[in-house]
Amino acid sequence: MTPQVWIAIVIGVAATVEDLVRRQISNWICGAALAAGLVLQIAAGGWRGAASALLGAIAGFGVFLVFYLLGGMGGGDVKLMAGFGSILGVHQLLEAALWTAACGGVFAALAIGFSALRSIVRSWSTRGGHGALAAAKPLRSIPYAPAIAAGVWLSLVPKT
Numbered sequence: 001m002t003p004q005v006w007i008a009i010v011i012g013v014a015a016t017v018e019d020l021v022r023r024q025i026s027n028w029i030c031g032a033a034l035a036a037g038l039v040l041q042i043a044a045g046g047w048r049g050a051a052s053a054l055l056g057a058i059a060g061f062g063v064f065l066v067f068y069l070l071g072g073m074g075g076g077d078v079k080l081m082a083g084f085g086s087i088l089g090v091h092q093l094l095e096a097a098l099w100t101a102a103c104g105g106v107f108a109a110l111a112i113g114f115s116a117l118r119s120i121v122r123s124w125s126t127r128g129g130h131g132a133l134a135a136a137k138p139l140r141s142i143p144y145a146p147a148i149a150a151g152v153w154l155s156l157v158p159k160t
Helices: 002-024 025-067 074-089 090-127 145-155
Strands: none
Touching: 002 025, 002 074, 002 145, 025 074, 025 090, 074 090, 074 145, 090 145
């Protein structure tokens, strides 16, 4: 495995675990991703690598900034995507963003289905099966770091 893949795995796992446990992504994870991406890109391509890392970070930040401003995503998710942008570079980041959107849709559908199923089971156990829909609470949010990590990892799968 390449250093880029290792870095993406470590950052993705750290962000995913923290987002699932604490429902936030620490700045140190995003900062580590940004720094690691910058070092990686400079080692691979010198000044052009530095430019690729910085443009990737800007693009990663910009891709999710709109969703943050609309209230659909947290600031940690935006910063995480910026960090991954520096690791991937601008060209590969766009593919990762598309994979992330697809993974996010699948994860959201699974979360909604699981939440509805859990509400139905609870309703049946407490009321004998009556009022299952009334007991269902709307899902407020889902952690998005798992979708970001999965999207980035899928973008790193070699194309043959």
